[in-house]
Amino acid sequence: xxVVSQHPSxxxxxxxxxxxIECRSLDFQATTMFWYRQFPKxxxxxxxxxxxxxxxxxxxxxxxxxxxxxxxxxxLSTLTVTSAHPxxxxxxxxxxxxxxxxxxxxxxxxSRLTVL
Amino acid sequence: xxxxxxxxxVTAVEGAIVxxxxxxxxxxxxGLSWYQQHDGGAPTFLSYNxxxxxxxxxxxxxxxxxxxxxxxxLLQELQMKDSASYFCAGPPTGFQKLVFGxxxxxxxxx
Numbered sequence: 001x002x003v004v005s006q007h008p009s010x011x012x013x014x015x016x017x018x019x020x021i022e023c024r025s026l027d028f029q030a031t032t033m034f035w036y037r038q039f040p041k042x043x044x045x046x047x048x049x050x051x052x053x054x055x056x057x058x059x060x061x062x063x064x065x066x067x068x069x070x071x072x073x074x075x076l077s078t079l080t081v082t083s084a085h086p087x088x089x090x091x092x093x094x095x096x097x098x099x100x101x102x103x104x105x106x107x108x109x110x111s112r113l114t115v116l
Numbered sequence: 117x118x119x120x121x122x123x124x125x126v127t128a129v130e131g132a133i134v135x136x137x138x139x140x141x142x143x144x145x146x147g148l149s150w151y152q153q154h155d156g157g158a159p160t161f162l163s164y165n166x167x168x169x170x171x172x173x174x175x176x177x178x179x180x181x182x183x184x185x186x187x188x189x190l191l192q193e194l195q196m197k198d199s200a201s202y203f204c205a206g207p208p209t210g211f212q213k214l215v216f217g218x219x220x221x222x223x224x225x226x
Contacts, residue, residue: 034213034214041221043216043217043219044159045216046213049212093158097212101164103147103148103164103166103205103206103207104149104164105159105214107158107159108158109158110158
């Protein structure tokens, strides 16, 4: 199966700064990656679908100017949280779809963001 | 909207059998998957039902009834390590993305 590496695993930043999270597909060429956000004791909420070489598709209610997604290669997608605020503190997880079906995802280990 | 509802918490003892239900509230999902997530970890894929019926994978089985917009995950011979959150998930019809259910926290006690 696919192996997904996510970095950093945890980050603490000051309010107003930007944070970049990297998601790498180590053994699989991913034309599409999915970014999820998860608040404590809640479900995973899809933020956006990252498309290699084109613009990301954002879910309703997700600010594309605040959560910048870049998918410049088949193995790397990045999520940048711009001008982070305490309410952006969350667990951000990326995933790839190694097969042809949409039901099976392989997730990275996640990045826990804390904004002070 | 597109939603999958699950009970928030289920408790059981080691060796028991537990069923975690998932109901749709949408026009439909194409298939249903189940994921396990331990605290602080990433979700891992457990099982998938593309058609109605029962799928068995070791101690875990999953069932789907598309006509009833309902599915469940059955865990047998529970072990302490099964304590985790479980999510059903499905791609809304016509979309190549996965929407996750509300999640069920399973607590297994000795």
